[in-house]
Amino acid sequence: MASLNRIWGLIVKELLALLKDPRARVVLIAPPLVQLLVFGYAATFDVNDVRVGVLNRDGGELSRRLVAGFSGAPAFHVTRHLDQIRQARPLLGDKKVDMVLHIGPDFGAHLHRGRAARAQVLVDGRNSNTAAIISQYAGSIVAAFNREALGNGGDAELAIRAWFNPNLVSRWFIVPGLVGVLTLVVTTLVTALSVAREREAGTFNQLLVTPLRPPEILLGKALPAIFIGLAEASVIVAFAVFWFGVPLAGDLRLLYLGLLLFMLSTVGMGLLISSLCATQQQALLGAFLYIVPAIILSGFATPIANMPETVQDLTLLDPLRYCLVVVRGVFLKDLPLELLLPQLWPMALIGLVTLSAAGALFRSRLG
Structure with a gap:
């Protein structure tokens, strides 16, 4: 009985500590509600338009x-x-x-x-x-x-x-999309954990006494994630072509141009999340809160045209939406640069905004 009382006391203590913390309450309530709304409205296999x-x-x-x-x-x-x-x-x-x-x-x-x-x-x-x-x-x-x-x-x-897919082979639709989806996951997580890891380990403050300026720190955090993302994307592209037999009809240079612009936007979002978080746990939750809606809203599995108009407008802020059009267009249709430009410049703009916001947060943290 005494053991059960001690365990119960510990349970009550942990619950009170969790519920008294405003940040913890937000983490408990906000992400499930956001996921519910996104999945409820955006994840549909109905074809109605x-x-x-x-x-x-x-x-x-x-x-x-x-x-x-x-x-x-x-x-x-x-x-x-x-x-x-x-x-x-x-x-x-x-x-x-x-x-x-x-x-x-x-x-x-x-x-x-x-x-x-x-x-x-x-x-x-x-x-x-x-x-x-x-x-x-x-x-x-x-x-x-x-x-x-x-x-x-x-x-x-x-x-x-x-x-463009005469035998309706689902792999031809899914596997090229995975190039963008998995790149999103890897680059966002790597950058989201970078600054939070430094702050949690206590080494972030040491950057204050180094000669590095905030833009240099930002670049040093961003480039490794881009290198890793490019390497992983290359492996996935190779598997798509040589293992799954998906035809690569277009120009690899256009494919990598689209992936590079896409990674600029995902790295910017990851650094933005990392700059706002004090611990790696918070960074993981923040990355999860961003990654899952980004995949659902991208049109990876369900058509954007079937979503409500308000949700369709929201997808315009999702860089994965544009990346999937580029990847699938290069793989299956050999789209030229002029037809891909409407997908490339939004990713560049999103990358510029997120990296600028992350840089401003770096300056405020290091200033």
Whole structure:
């Protein structure tokens, strides 16, 4: 009984010490709430805003009814009308549409004769999960069209073709994304722990008596993380190509340019977290609080277009969002520099802001 009383007393002491500390209360309450909100709104596998481009070369009543079936479905929105099939590739490649419905000139004539008629659906296969769901939705709409619009024995058939990942191999979508995700984790953790480790060990104050200036200290903390991140990213790229068989269609120089700008932003965020934390435990919690939402909001697993508009605006502050577009674009599409610039400059801007903020905190701590 005495032993249980002593244990109970220790438990009460630890709980009181934990709950009386304002910082500890914030750590207990804020991170779970943030994770709940981010996961609840951003992590969804539903596809509810499919932008459709239509190329209707038939123009008859039945083809118009099929197009109406897509435009009337809650998940589909016809946003483009094409004149030629060659317009489909740039629209899909630039993510201006998620699907193209192509109806041939003999669609209605075949159905009126009681024969099978084909319509083609082109989807962006880079996100294999989304492409598969869109294909299923499209198949259900065509099945409903056959039941409701046709009674003479003809059937509309759907030919589905996935571009940029024709076999819808999920590895082609996931593995290139891991280049960005794992680089984010490594560089953020390395830099988040750097200053906190110095402060916890008591060696941070020794920097005050060295000839090093705050920008030099900042650079000395940032460069090792960038070197480690580049090395790890190179290993992942090699595994993606030679082990998992993901095609690398683009220029490695563009890939590493994007990764370097991405690492500037993640290192800046890690140093910012580290400068605000007094212990390594706080730094780990701060890094975790940043890393998990950054991955969820990046579009790594779930499409950004399916998130609420407010959350979509929030993703603009996430450098991983831009990095994934660069990595997947270089791997699967051989995107040129001019098409990657809209993804590169936001990462450079985020890196500049976070590194400047970390530098200002260094000056205030060392001043």
